[in-house]
Amino acid sequence: MNAVWTRTLAFSGAVLVGTFVVRALSDWTTAFAFAAAVFLLRYLRDAIHLQALWRWSRKEHGATLPRSSGAWEELYAQLYHRGRATQREIANLSQALISFRGAAQALPEGVVTLNAQSQILWCNAQAEEHLNLKLSKDEGQTLTNLVRAPDFLVYVSRGEWEKPVQLRVRHSMQGAERVLSLQLVAYGDGQKLLLSRDITRFERLETMRRDFVANVSHELKTPLTVLSGFLETISESALSAKQQADYLALMREQAERMQRLVDDLLTLSALEANSTPHDDVVDATHLFERVESTARQLSAGRHRIVFDIEPGLSIAGAELELTSAFANLVTNAIRYTEDGGEVRVTWSSTDDGGASLAVADNGIGIQAHHLPRLTERFYRVDRGRSRQSGGTGLGLAIVKHVLTRHQGTLAITSEVGKGSVFTATLPAKRIVRQADSNDVLDPVSDEHERDRELTDA
Numbered sequence: 497m498n499a500v501w502t503r504t505l506a507f508s509g510a511v512l513v514g515t516f517v518v519r520a521l522s523d524w525t526t527a528f529a530f531a532a533a534v535f536l537l538r539y540l541r542d543a544i545h546l547q548a549l550w551r552w553s554r555k556e557h558g559a560t561l562p563r564s565s566g567a568w569e570e571l572y573a574q575l576y577h578r579g580r581a582t583q584r585e586i587a588n589l590s591q592a593l594i595s596f597r598g599a600a601q602a603l604p605e606g607v608v609t610l611n612a613q614s615q616i617l618w619c620n621a622q623a624e625e626h627l628n629l630k631l632s633k634d635e636g637q638t639l640t641n642l643v644r645a646p647d648f649l650v651y652v653s654r655g656e657w658e659k660p661v662q663l664r665v666r667h668s669m670q671g672a673e674r675v676l677s678l679q680l681v682a683y684g685d686g687q688k689l690l691l692s693r694d695i696t697r698f699e700r701l702e703t704m705r706r707d708f709v710a711n712v713s714h715e716l717k718t719p720l721t722v723l724s725g726f727l728e729t730i731s732e733s734a735l736s737a738k739q740q741a742d743y744l745a746l747m748r749e750q751a752e753r754m755q756r757l758v759d760d761l762l763t764l765s766a767l768e769a770n771s772t773p774h775d776d777v778v779d780a781t782h783l784f785e786r787v788e789s790t791a792r793q794l795s796a797g798r799h800r801i802v803f804d805i806e807p808g809l810s811i812a813g814a815e816l817e818l819t820s821a822f823a824n825l826v827t828n829a830i831r832y833t834e835d836g837g838e839v840r841v842t843w844s845s846t847d848d849g850g851a852s853l854a855v856a857d858n859g860i861g862i863q864a865h866h867l868p869r870l871t872e873r874f875y876r877v878d879r880g881r882s883r884q885s886g887g888t889g890l891g892l893a894i895v896k897h898v899l900t901r902h903q904g905t906l907a908i909t910s911e912v913g914k915g916s917v918f919t920a921t922l923p924a925k926r927i928v929r930q931a932d933s934n935d936v937l938d939p940v941s942d943e944h945e946r947d948r949e950l951t952d953a
Contacts, residue, residue: 511535542568549575605693612686614639614652626676626692627665639690648678657681662695675699711874715757715889719750760890763820764873767897777928778815780851781805784843786819791826791839799830800838808930809843809851811922813902821898824891825855825918833859833915849924858915867908871896895920902926 511534519527545568597618600607606623608616615638619631627643634642640649651661660679666672674696681689726743729735735743788803795801811818829839842854862870862877869875874889892906899906903923910916 605691608639608690608692610639610688610690614688616642617687623690623692626674626694651678652680660691660693708873711889712757712761715874716754719754722750723747757890760894763894764890764897767817767894767901775812776815778811778813778818780810780843781807783811783815783819783822784841787823787826788841790823791830791841794827795830795839798835799833800836801830802838802840804840804842804844806844806851809845810928810930811851811902812926812928813922814898817898817901821895821920822853824895825853825920828891829855829857829859829916829918833857837915845927846921849927850922851927852919852921854917854919856915856917861912861914862908862910862916863912864910867910870908871906 511531515527515531518530600620603620603622606620606626608619608623611617615636616634619629623629624631629642640652645663647661648663657680660677663676663678664673665676674694677693677695679691683689726747730740730743784803784805791801826841833839837858840856845851866877871892873893876889896906899920903926905921907919
């Protein structure tokens, strides 16, 4: 700025001196004409530079500066450097915005930015899915006009956002209900950030935990009540030897029921704690001999039991787990088949190189709406019959866990009055044929042998 004023004063002084020189050589009219001509030329030059500056300002960034000299050259240089600095700042801000949006898109939670009027400025893909939004058409829309849940409207209007609000919403495309946690965070000049999180899985786990605790408590309460009642009766009443024996037998039955329940709970806990089973080579023939022995003891001759075992199909896995799972399927079939009925157990290879165990009975059958829930813990089709037959409600849950750990599957088909078929299938990588192992199976460890003895006991 000082240089401009210096140039202006120098020019004005030069014109003034020139005017007096012209006056000395001529008259005042000629002197004033000279001064006016010089200022006019200066004005025209400045007008030309202004026109060039105006044209340059309308061009894209980075256009070549107009040629100039003197103060105009310095002005162009200042504008050029200021423009470059502004471009760098805009580029940095744009990159920061791109980085922010990229990071927000990568978040597993939904993010919606709102202005002071709660209008949508931007949202990521997760928020679009959670709240059924579409940024291309919903940008600028008021969020409360799009999310009409009463609890959310109260939450927004209340202005107390320290804690999130939970909403149950139904996805418009999938139709499945989900539970969302929504929380508003204030920032800037009245702006707000809405964070959404899908907590459906955690809600289901919490529901399962509550149901599990309630079911275990209920299952233990009944036998404990019976035991307490009999103990009180025996301690306070004079009973004959036969009555005492009958009461003790009933108490032993209830104690065994609780023991079975605890054993099954410990088995489930052990299965969930260890995700990978031991890969021993299990002789399937020997395994099914033990299962058949257990089945015939349970049936006590009341059923026709047929075992059709394809030889040479051994299993790579945990012997105790597989024995428990297969025995559960067979004993369940016996429990739910009337006396005189038939239970057929078939172990055979599949077309893809795997093997399957099919347990078919001609028992009472199961209604179709029960089938998807049979492997849930404590789920029973007929609670009275299950307790009467000694079931804990955990057998099929154990079967499912064991098969999952061995990459297997369980399929169930049933028809009321005609019977059921439970099919456990193991993949090819879990099947060891005798030809593949030179007809020699890996020996079972002493530890596993002791475990079998304890189980049999």
